[in-house]
Amino acid sequence: LAYLVKKNYKSISPDELYTLLQNRQNPTQKSVMITFDDSKSSQYKYAYPLLKKYGLSAVFYIVTSKTGITYTQLKEMGMNGMIFGSHTSTHVDLTKETNSEKLYSEIVGSRYTLRNNVGQEISSISYPGCVIDSKGYPYVNQAGYLTGVSCGRSIDHTLSKRLTLSRVHVFNSLENLKNLLSGIN
16 A cells, blocks of 8 residues: 555545546546455454555445444444445355345345435456356346446446456555556456
8 A cells, every 4th residue: 555655645535436437437546445355353344444554445345234333333433435346145146046036136226225324336347256147237237236246356447347347456566556656467
């Protein structure tokens, strides 16, 4: 985080990324979207204070029925600039789920549960295990998500792929981060 600030990077939200994609623009400042999946208590304990310290925001993708961060803590985080997205209700593999009511609950229901409990509009979803298939996308659209994130090796995005945006992992290494930011994989 200190490196990002030193190098004048800005953290952006899924809504800001969506607007950039919609307008076919690049950010005016070097930008990253910092994300955390799985709503673990360690994210509240360690990542959140550091993000505040460095004046950066992040997107925390919350598993609504199994969150390790309480909704009171999430509200506090939201008041301090953190952003939330859905990581479904129970972290089910969406490609293996065949029950339409369960898919609705996981994708659509989780958005409204999260919105109602944190008081923030939820515009992004992160797919558990980085996977979703054609039977899940109608629910993503029905819920009104602007973006959906997965995993991958590239960070080049277009509006047409806004529901399958790739993210790259930074594995506890400043050198790894520097390589990713410079385009070296």
